[in-house]
Amino acid sequence: METGSPDDTGTAGTADAAGRATPAAPGDEPVWTGLPPGLLRMRRLLLVVWLGLLTVAAGLLPALFLEPLWAALALLPLALLAWGWVLLERNWRSWRYAERADDLLISRGVLWREETVVPYGRMQLVEVTSGPVERHFGLASVQLHTAAAATDATIPGLDPAEAERLRDRLTELGEARSAGL
Numbered sequence: 623m624e625t626g627s628p629d630d631t632g633t634a635g636t637a638d639a640a641g642r643a644t645p646a647a648p649g650d651e652p653v654w655t656g657l658p659p660g661l662l663r664m665r666r667l668l669l670v671v672w673l674g675l676l677t678v679a680a681g682l683l684p685a686l687f688l689e690p691l692w693a694a695l696a697l698l699p700l701a702l703l704a705w706g707w708v709l710l711e712r713n714w715r716s717w718r719y720a721e722r723a724d725d726l727l728i729s730r731g732v733l734w735r736e737e738t739v740v741p742y743g744r745m746q747l748v749e750v751t752s753g754p755v756e757r758h759f760g761l762a763s764v765q766l767h768t769a770a771a772a773t774d775a776t777i778p779g780l781d782p783a784e785a786e787r788l789r790d791r792l793t794e795l796g797e798a799r800s801a802g803l
Contacts, residue, residue, distance in 0.1 A: 652720030652727055661779025662714040664759040666707060673703040719777050724799070726766070726792065728775050738775045743799030744768045748792045750785045764788050 681696030712732045720727040728738040747767040756762060762785035764777045780788070 652722050654718040654720045654727075654729070657714060657717045657777075657779045658761070658781055658784075659714075660759050660761050660781075662711060664755060664761060664779070665710050665714070668755070669703065669706045669710060673699045673706065677703070717778070721788075721791070726775075728777060740766050740768060740775050741799070742792065742795040744770075745792060745796035748789045748796070750782070750789050752782065752785075762786075764792075766792065 677696045677699040680699055684695055709732075713730075716732050716735075717728075717730045719729070724743075725739050725741045728740070730736055745766055745768055747765075749765040749767070750762050751765060752762040756779075760782065761779045762782040764780060764785050766775045766777075768774060777785075777788070
């Protein structure tokens with residue numbers, strides 16, 4: 623199993639009645655939460671639509687206006703489709719987040735792992751966004767804004783109810799932590 627897969631949730635922390643991970647105590651290993659499979663389905667559908675159109679164009683146009691042998695150009699987008707199919711899953715498995723006592727961890731990346739730590743007291747704005755394609759698949763993204771632009775972070779492809787719960791919780795924790803500054 624790859625690091626960061628949704629099944630790789632760690633060993634510390636507890637779960638609430640809905641099965642969601644609750645923050646671990648300080649010093650414990652964080653409880654990682656992976657992204658829902660709807661995000662992978664959405665991204666794969668977009669890959670198939672765009673590369674499917676490119677495959678048709680690369681196969682039909684040369685065959686119509688040149689010689690039929692040129693229709694073999696359609697194999698290149700098909701190869702890209704197969705490669706992209708695998709890469710999208712690896713990328714999806716690499717995304718995860720964990721709520722800790724004082725901060726939120728976001729981890730992503732297959733070749734270059736990136737882990738972002740956003741302290742609750744530094745959060746200025748937490749947004750939930752959902753574009754038309756995301757809404758169709760029942761997904762939403764949580765965007766975190768801090769004073770430093772380099773630490774802005776996003777968690778894509780969450781269930782809208784989980785995104786709103788996370789927004790409310792992060793806002794509540796952010797207000798509590800910033801009041802103490």
